[in-house]
Amino acid sequence: SSDERANTTSAPVCRAAAAIFDANMRSSTAARITGTAVYNTAMILESRAVPPFEKNGFVLACERTREAVIIDPGDEAPALLEIVRARDLNVRHVLLTHGHVDHVSGVAAVKRALGVPVSLHRGDLALYERAVQFGEFFGLKVDPLPPVDLFYDEGHDEVTFGDFLVRAHHTPGHCPGGVCLAVEGPAQGERALFVGDTLFKGSIGRTDLPGGDL
Secondary structure: OOHHHHHHHOOOOHHHHHHHHHHHHOOOOEEEHHHHHHHEEEEEEEEEEEOOOOOOEEEEEEOOOOEEEEOOOOOOOHOOOOHHHHOEEEEEEOOOOOOHHHOOOOOHHHHHOOOOEEEEEEHHHHHOOOOHHHHHOOOOOOOOOOOEEEHHOOOEEEEEHHHHEEEEEEOOOOOOOOOOEEEEEOOOOEEEEEEEOOOEEEEEEOOOOOOOOO
């Protein structure tokens, strides 16, 4: 409702993210879960995670049209690209929840393979552009990242793929340009929320990293 949206907007960002997540969970329809794949009426969702960070990257697709987006491709990017090939998906966008190296280290590989636009909030551009240096800090080789194509905060906060709409909600705290990606499908209650590191399991995302702020 409009009252609920107003309450969410006026809350501090971490509470706002939690409120969005809770609203989506309460309204979501039951899904059949098999391994790391989730199937709703018309949505395909798969995730992969690999060492050393073990953070999730996602392929989200419209079952009817086979159009898809990739969210936060990190070191697991080859596995995400294999999902795309195996399922014969047409990826339209790479959507980033924020610019930390573990969430962007696979962007170059995905861009080379698919040539699709990359979206980010400009508040995290400095983090994104220093991913190679941050990788070196962790002893990792990160390929130089391609330029960001679209910024959520410059009129590109909505993306469609097939029958689905993604809206980016700015939720700084973990980092200046962090966003939550709210996905809505055609079926009643067919929703999902990708929070990046705005929320952790059982807690808010850490705020003690460069750019973090409670």
